Amino acid sequence: MAIEIGVKFIDNLQQARAEIMVVGSDPAGWQRMAPKAVHRVLKLTGVNPTQANIIKQEMLARGGEAAVARGVVNHSAETTDVLIMATLKQYHAFIEKLKMQPFGLPKLADRIQDALDNLEGYRARRLNCRGKLLELGNRTLVMGILNATPDSFSDGGRYQEPAAALEHALRMVEAGADIIDLGGVSTRPGHSEVSEDEEMRRVLPVLEKLVQSVPVPISVDTWRSRVAREALEAGAHIINDQWALRGDPGLAAVVAEYQAPVILMHNGHNTNYRDMMSEITAFLREGIEIALEAGLARENIIIDPGIGFAKTYEQNLEVLRRLKELTVLGCPILLGTSRKSVIAKTLDLPVDQRIEGTGATVALGIACGADIVRVHDVKEMVRVARMSDAIVRGNSHEG
CATH class of the missing domain: 3.30.70 (Alpha-Beta Plaits)
Structure with a gap:
């Protein structure tokens, strides 16, 4: 019989031990040999x-x-x-x-x-969202986007009224959304800044409807401490901060006071980097340290590389290629690519025709370590996530 030569890509100690075991080595040798692999x-x-x-x-x-x-x-x-x-x-x-x-x-x-x-990766665990529990690590969670804004790039103006917003949120949950992310300020390029009062006027009436009727955790997308406090008082479960606790120095204390999970996103004022991934990692690490110093539990911190924020088209693609490098921070990774300009520029398609491009970024993101994906098209991306999980996490089942 001819000798065959194969290759094994070993990502962690658990996989190394499993491969050594398959060879038939003595169990005492697994522990000794695995760190060498x-x-x-x-x-x-x-x-x-x-x-x-x-x-x-x-x-x-x-x-x-x-x-x-x-x-x-x-x-x-x-x-x-x-x-x-x-x-x-x-x-x-x-x-x-x-x-x-x-x-x-x-x-x-x-x-x-x-x-x-x-x-080495973190073990599957529960994320306590102020009484609502999410299982992290077993499968990719899907966050549905709900914009209570007149000018968001994808669906601005459609869900400003509380009744319409609630109906859309319930549709997303029915389609498989694990979290609903509610935002009252557009972050599209060239957006106009709005006051705190205006942001609360948009968010709070919708939030009050959602917490009464939506069974999954509600995240509020804001960087302002006053808005976050009012949202948490109204029953919000998660705060999604696009400035990783830099935009408002009071936000860390508010989140820690309520012990709400927080999403820390990378952002900036320009696209000039000497070593982009090292600088993104350092930015997020500093945000984690700010949260910990304020008294927030580490298990309540999620990180987001900020696709489309302070990055050129080429830089966005590089972040997606190198997403796995952020696992060094030891926090769950949220990826938000849905319908964004990196897809538009690649495929030359309008907003309402970017599902396939979004699906590609979601699938590859999951392969590179994303634990949560933030999307507009929930039904389709739940399917992409489940298929990706079957490959990446081994979550297969016969239907």
Whole structure:
């Protein structure tokens, strides 16, 4: 019999153990060999030459590698990025040694360990949305978009009246929506800013109807602390903040007071990045730290890369390609691509003809780690999500 050669892509320790078990190795060997099968590449930024030299030496001593700038050796570089390449076994020995070093390296060792732990993925758990529970991790959740605005790019003006909004929300729930996201301010390019009073005038009457009759959690899309407080008082379950707690310094305290889950989205004022994904990650990490310092539980934090916000067409596509990198933060990822301009520019289609493009981004987003998808076309995207889950998460069943 000819020997066949195959390839295995090992993403985490659980998968490594399973593959080793299939070979028939002794169970005692699974634990020992599995860390050798998982290879991680981590990128550090803002490292000074002294730190970088120690990191490189210690990693080389354990059989791994660390790429640094040329100016590190003679200290001509003020700071450097460091690309660390190693197996989990090598990282373990490296981290233990790094904890013995000076120059702030013990704290860095703890952060590297946290990053590695986050990349293993988090176990399925329940998200407590102020009394309403959502199961995270078993399947992709679908968030239905409900705009109580006159000028949203897709459906502005259609659901401003509470009765119409409620009817649409119930249709989305019937179609499979797990969350309804209510917004009172358009975020389309060129939108006009509205006052807090106007935002509340749009949102609160609709919200009052929704919390009375809609069985799933209601998220309110706002960055303003006063609007968030009024919404939470009225019964909202989640706050969706497009500025990751930067737009209003009082919002973090409000969300923490009510212990409501919060969605932190990346945003900015321009598209100038030196290292886009590193900067998006840093922005979201800072938002997480703001939330934690305010007293919000970490398990109540969800992150969103902000497709269509402070990004060019090419940058949006790059974020979608590299979405999996955000798993290093250890939080569930929400992806909102529905009908957006990145689809319009790719397919040259009007708003009402972007379902297939949205479906492609949803499917690939789920494959890259998205836990929640925010969409207009709920029925169709629930089907896309279920098919994607069958492939990615193994949630298959015979119908």
